[in-house]
Amino acid sequence: MRYFGLIWAALYRKPVRSFLTLASLFVAFLLFGLLQSVSVAFSEGPDLDGVDRLIIAPKYSIIDQLPLNYSRQILQVKGVEVLSHQTWFGGTFRNGRSFFPRFPIQPETFMDIYPELVLPQDQRQAFINTRTGVIIGRSLAQKFNLKVGDKLPLTATIWENKDKGPWEFDLVGIYDIPGEEVSDAQLFINYNYFDEYRLRGTGLVGKFIVRIDNPDRAAEVALEIDTLFANSSNETKTSTEKAYNQMFANQVGDIGFIMTSILSAVFFTILLLTGNTMAQGIRERIPELAILKTLGFSNVSVLLIVMSESILMVLIGCVPGLFAASAILPGLAVSVSFLAGVEMSAFVFAQGMVLAVLLGLIVGTPPALRALRLNIVDALGEHQ
Amino acid sequence: MDQPLIDVSNVSKTYSRGKMDVPVLQELNIQIEEGDFIALMGPSGSGKTTLLNLIGGLDKPSAGSVTIGGQRIDQLSQGELAKWRSKNVGFVFQFYNLLPVLTALKNVELPLLLTGFSRSERKKRALAALAVVGLADRAGHRPRELSGGQEQRVAIARALVSDPSLLVCDEPTGDLDRATADEILDLLQVLNREYGKTILMVTHDPKAADHASHCVYLDKGQLIQESPK
Known part of the structure; x- marks a missing residue:
């Protein structure tokens, strides 16, 4: 929490780039919320199974x-x-x-x-x-x-x-x-x-x-x-x-497969996009990270700061996206008959949050490792 | 005789550039007393910044020892060195190296994030450091809203805020006009004389060196002259 201000401020470094990345994440998690809710609703277990x-x-x-x-x-x-x-x-x-x-x-x-x-x-x-x-x-x-x-x-x-x-x-x-x-x-x-x-x-x-x-x-x-x-x-x-x-259930399982395939494609694209944004952001901030290390921030602290930035960015896109999906679903259910009764469950919301953290970890790892290995003298030397 | 604050003994430093070894410092010895203000001068490539980095704990020698305040810092691990730097050394660079997304106050507060101080205590101390460099009224400004001289003052406040005994300054006036440079040098002098900070300053500028109490000349990685003012 002590470093939160530092982590939060990094998002403001390039506001337009941050906004565009967050917008992509918002759309990705909106899609996730909608499609996953439909998928879960269709693949829910049988209603009433009686052994007799x-x-x-x-x-x-x-x-x-x-x-x-x-x-x-x-x-x-x-x-x-x-x-x-x-x-x-x-x-x-x-x-x-x-x-x-x-x-x-x-x-x-x-x-x-x-x-x-x-x-x-x-x-x-x-x-x-x-x-x-x-x-x-x-x-x-x-x-x-x-x-x-x-x-x-x-x-x-x-x-x-x-x-x-x-x-x-x-x-x-x-x-x-x-x-x-x-x-x-x-x-x-x-x-x-x-x-x-x-x-x-x-x-x-x-x-x-x-x-x-x-x-x-x-x-x-x-x-x-x-x-x-x-x-x-x-x-x-x-x-x-x-x-x-x-x-x-097996027949509708195919719907789940289709949904999962679409989501996989969306998240793979987002992974590349966000990963590139993070990598670019860190590349531009090499001297700043070197300064943090100069001031006494340990290698691990700098790694955690970069990793936290990545997770925070994904979460900021994810949470509104999931809330928007849960707000949109009832309206969709009214206009699209086969979606009647489909709602976003807490389970889907939790899945979205876990996915966001995982995405943040994946896209944050390469730049965080770069920050960890950063040599102060070399980094400052390049800047001077 | 008291032990010097800085004792660099038989220090050599060699960098590897591809397959080539490039010696930068060779069996260099230097002692600096507590409260000194040393100007480190010499031609480009003479090893000034390398020596500064070794004394500031940013780098380790290839051979020899670096003892600061009685502690062999060349034997510390990277983690221990980071902790040591946060408590004992303040850094001032030619290009200020402030974080552009943070206000002057938040920039100065950065080293205090590594301490156990509360948020209000950190703010109080950062404001005090800004007051020392005459920028208390600019606490809420971001670096791009400040002049070069003001940015360097903020950097000096950041170096001071954790009250280190040693300030290492690498060309602190190299990016400033004459008048602003003199203001910064005057400020360093005040910090040396009134606050007792030991200052080691790399400079090419003889006028800057005039503000120091001693000048040390390096050439080809060796100490060639020490001149008291």
Whole structure:
């Protein structure tokens, strides 16, 4: 701290150069904050992994559907306790500006299989009994200022209804997922109403979910289910919920890779730019550093001063960049639907800070070592 | 007889330039008493600055010993030498060598960053040193806002601030006009006479040397003449 004034003053030596370097760092960390937040949001672990839950999905593509009448045969498989199903609804809400997953489900069995979804008994019953009923997670209700009793219109993107108009739902419940660090940003629709009112695809579901009595038999049960429908026109692929969700995670992992590649390119450029600025700055200040040593500053002190300058410079660019990213993200989420709910977490902020310190260390090391090895007599001799 | 403040004994200094060894000082002996004001003169390349660097602890001899205040500084490590310099020597250079981004006050305060003084104590002492050189009213100015003579005064204040017993000055008036140079030399004289500082000054200027109490002449790395005034 004693040398802080000295370190800080060095940034003012060439104000224009410092400003331009800081501006580049600001943009780099702004990009980091945005892209890394998106990457983290997409690569977050599966929402609800149950060891006793199996997912029965179409074998070849997730956009295929399975006949609802498979459920009778699946329920007869030894070890299957409860069966439910889930279908991707798609659709848009409020002019398509807000994206969140929406699924028609069979309320009773689904909530039996997913006890993590907690909602008051009266709302649970209302969901079961109300054909047009939907429930949403608390975070969504707060975000869109929705309350039980509200009408919830959705415009179809996949499933047109028989009137070829918007779907009108009634919000009958708001659920929580207590004790779990998972997203509750989903909307569940009563399947029976959905199935009756849709224009096509009646009797089809996206996937089945079953709860089994013994997780140790999961592989055996999965094989038995898939064997039931082998060589049919709708073959199935049954896997544990964890494996199924992991498959999705791997797909979005590619997005993470793309983001990481972009960031790597940005930071490599910044590394060269900042490294050059630091090296140039130190080169110009050789006599000043020699004077510090003449006055009695040790080699290590001078090394630390140069290193601190480098880290300080990167941090000054980094912190506003990260704050700007966190300020911009909510606005982006409003205008870009697939970014809905993406926020900059403390984890991403911490990652940015660590990256800044690392960047500062990397770009500061060569000039700091030069300062460390600086010979006073030679340096002053060149200057005189 | 009292031990001299500076005792340079059989000192040789050879620099390596590529494959060639260039001898700069050869078995040189010189003693300087505490409170002396010595002008070190001689033609370019005679070894004046090299001798100054050895006495100021900026460099080490190839052979011989350099004892300052009873301490063999040629045997100190780089770290020990840095600490020794901060406590015992003040430096004044021809081109002032102030840090352009710092105010006069902050420049003078620099050596005190190595002490345990509080921030307010550092400021107080730096202001006092600026007052000694007559620049207390310029404390908030940056070097580019000062004249050459004022910059050199700030450099002298910086050399004084940690109250060293020895000041080494390498051509302190070499970049100044006659009138300003005389002011600086008068100031050095005051520091020598009134504050008891031992001063070793390299100069080419006989008029500057007139301000010293002794002149020492070097040629080809050897002491050729010592002349008391």
